[in-house]
Amino acid sequence: MHWARFRSSDGRIGFGTVEGEYIAEYEGDMFGASLPANRSLARGEYILISPCLPSKIVALWNNFGALSLKLGKPAPAHPLFLIKPATSVIGPGDEIRRPAGYAGKIAYEGELGIVIAKRCKEVHPDHAGDYIFGYTCVNDVTAAAVLNENVDFAQWCRSKGYDTFGCLGPVIATGLDWRSLRVVTRLDGVERQNYPLSDMTMSPQDLVSRLSHDMTLLPGDVIACGTSIGVGSIKDGSAVEVTIEGIGSLVNVLSGSAN
Amino acid sequence: MHWARFRSSDGRIGFGTVEGEYIAEYEGDMFGASLPANRSLARGEYILISPCLPSKIVALWNNFGALSLKLGKPAPAHPLFLIKPATSVIGPGDEIRRPAGYAGKIAYEGELGIVIAKRCKEVHPDHAGDYIFGYTCVNDVTAAAVLNENVDFAQWCRSKGYDTFGCLGPVIATGLDWRSLRVVTRLDGVERQNYPLSDMTMSPQDLVSRLSHDMTLLPGDVIACGTSIGVGSIKDGSAVEVTIEGIGSLVNVLSGSAN
Numbered sequence: 006m007h008w009a010r011f012r013s014s015d016g017r018i019g020f021g022t023v024e025g026e027y028i029a030e031y032e033g034d035m036f037g038a039s040l041p042a043n044r045s046l047a048r049g050e051y052i053l054i055s056p057c058l059p060s061k062i063v064a065l066w067n068n069f070g071a072l073s074l075k076l077g078k079p080a081p082a083h084p085l086f087l088i089k090p091a092t093s094v095i096g097p098g099d100e101i102r103r104p105a106g107y108a109g110k111i112a113y114e115g116e117l118g119i120v121i122a123k124r125c126k127e128v129h130p131d132h133a134g135d136y137i138f139g140y141t142c143v144n145d146v147t148a149a150a151v152l153n154e155n156v157d158f159a160q161w162c163r164s165k166g167y168d169t170f171g172c173l174g175p176v177i178a179t180g181l182d183w184r185s186l187r188v189v190t191r192l193d194g195v196e197r198q199n200y201p202l203s204d205m206t207m208s209p210q211d212l213v214s215r216l217s218h219d220m221t222l223l224p225g226d227v228i229a230c231g232t233s234i235g236v237g238s239i240k241d242g243s244a245v246e247v248t249i250e251g252i253g254s255l256v257n258v259l260s261g262s263a264n
Numbered sequence: 265m266h267w268a269r270f271r272s273s274d275g276r277i278g279f280g281t282v283e284g285e286y287i288a289e290y291e292g293d294m295f296g297a298s299l300p301a302n303r304s305l306a307r308g309e310y311i312l313i314s315p316c317l318p319s320k321i322v323a324l325w326n327n328f329g330a331l332s333l334k335l336g337k338p339a340p341a342h343p344l345f346l347i348k349p350a351t352s353v354i355g356p357g358d359e360i361r362r363p364a365g366y367a368g369k370i371a372y373e374g375e376l377g378i379v380i381a382k383r384c385k386e387v388h389p390d391h392a393g394d395y396i397f398g399y400t401c402v403n404d405v406t407a408a409a410v411l412n413e414n415v416d417f418a419q420w421c422r423s424k425g426y427d428t429f430g431c432l433g434p435v436i437a438t439g440l441d442w443r444s445l446r447v448v449t450r451l452d453g454v455e456r457q458n459y460p461l462s463d464m465t466m467s468p469q470d471l472v473s474r475l476s477h478d479m480t481l482l483p484g485d486v487i488a489c490g491t492s493i494g495v496g497s498i499k500d501g502s503a504v505e506v507t508i509e510g511i512g513s514l515v516n517v518l519s520g521s522a523n
Contacts, residue, residue, distance in 0.1 A: 060319070104477070126427070
């Protein structure tokens with residue numbers, strides 16, 4: 006199933022499943038009790054918006070073998086992460102906005118996102134799958150020059166936490182076998198990342214279990230699984246497209262700041 | 265005024281102003297439209313809970329002159345911060361819980377907390393005061409051994425993000441002149457920190473303005489202004505009391521983990 010949130014052409018926000026070009030609308034709570042609303046929206050009657058509204062994005066660093074090798078850093082024994090705030094989230098088609106007064110490099114990172122199904126605290130890896138609602142595409146945007154601007158303190162939360170820097174979508178796919186899939190990132194149509202999810206150091210189930218020992222994960226929270234090689238810079242006006250087979254393509258354009 | 269949230273002895277959650285030993289209850293939204301409910305709760309009819317439910321705590325590092333000097337690090341030109349998630353928040357009297365499986369040092373940090381009044385994005389320092397609802401006490405708890413466990417990545421969010429590691433309260437004081445106040449932290453009644461807020465590198469107004477350029481701040485969000493010298497370790501069973509004149513005393517006990 007492909008779950009999505011939408012804004013209808015008359016301004017209503019709702020959710021449902023994507024069936025070809027239609028959305029079959031549901032009522033209730035995507036992560037709780039929901040029922041088909043027996044209404045559908047045809048192409049042109051809606052746009053997709055961020056498929057969930059996480060209270061936080063837990064964003065990983067150094068979770069792929071090929072990137073570890075390139076960085077010359079050992080794979081970590083426990084997920085290394087920062088938190089991107091809820092205010093960073095945008096959906097498919099939304100503009101990434103250059104922060105006011107920042108003229109430096111802005112980087113894309115195509116990633117798999119795990120969407121949490123239900124309140125999750127200290128779960129065993131064998132049960133962690135029960136807490137995964139599904140998977141989405143993530144573009145973990147970074148103001149690269151901010152990250153190491155201060156020599157005493159790596160500014161992970163600041164450089165990755167700006168409004169519009171947490172791109173999610175286009176849908177949440179359930180029942181996906183992530184092991185066989187690849188993350189493909191295109192910049193203005195040119196492939197820049199194409200890496201297998203099987204190269205992840207820690208599997209989604211392992212990540213959910215371990216992170217649920219660090220903090221309670223809430224329904225709709227997103228774990229951004231970290232990126233692999235091929236990260237690069239986005240020019241103002243360029244489009245980043247993150248594609249994962251079985252989920253779809255998430256496209257966002259970087260707009261220059263008005264400032 | 266001293267704004268507080270409470271749980272009544274019959275289990276109801278509400279908010280109001282503290283008037284001596286009474287709470288004058290309000291209806292509505294603490295950060296929006298609210299009106300006196302013409303009800304009050306007497307001592308014994310309520311306990312105070314976290315005075316707000318931030319979507320995030322923006323927690324600063326190295327924001328006091330005396331600490332900068334001790335660390336031998338220059339004062340930063342822009343706030344250096346991590347994000348503590350909403351799930352880390354507890355209120356006055358709540359137990360700090362040792363993370364399961366973690367036997368290392370747990371540190372207290374007494375701090376001033378700025379509580380945001382309204383949605384705040386890219387505000388000028390001259391107007392930042394309008395976005396400050398008031399001030400509260402913060403104990404920014406840290407699993408110290410986690411912070412530098414990995415040599416390649418300082419784990420700020422993980423070491424400070426555990427459930428119960430964001431102690432807030434007891435109330436939010438409005439109309440406070442922070443310049444004249446001191447933060448006093450006592451461990452089992454023994455004074456361990458006593459530092460003047462006038463030693464802050466960046467003022468609350470400057471912090472709100474600068475951070476509002478990094479991300480949108482939401483009503484009830486908390487900026488933990490960073491600590492100064494005197495940080496130390498909490499033993500299991502010990503009580504930490506953070507006191508700021510005009511706000512009150514926030515007391516939390518560290519309970520050992522069941523694991």
